[in-house]
Amino acid sequence: MAVAQPRCGARTKVGGRCRRLAVSGTSRCSLHQGPWSAYGAEQEKIRQAKAKMKKLRNR
Numbered sequence: 001m002a003v004a005q006p007r008c009g010a011r012t013k014v015g016g017r018c019r020r021l022a023v024s025g026t027s028r029c030s031l032h033q034g035p036w037s038a039y040g041a042e043q044e045k046i047r048q049a050k051a052k053m054k055k056l057r058n059r
């Protein structure tokens with residue numbers, strides 16, 4: 001029997017389950033990986049940079 005490809009299974013905003021396949025080596029898809037992953041860290045960095053820009057612009 002073939003090993004089932006792991007699914008992300010993270011909760012989505014609409015209350016369902018994420019049906020994307022998990023990234024190999026992790027238990028979450030690229031969208032739902034936490035901040036501990038390289039992908040998550042990068043996204044967080046971008047978000048913070050954007051927030052900073054917004055702050056500067058509002059001044």
Ligand SMILES: [Zn+2]
Nearest residue numbers: 008018029032
């Ligand atoms: Zn997911």
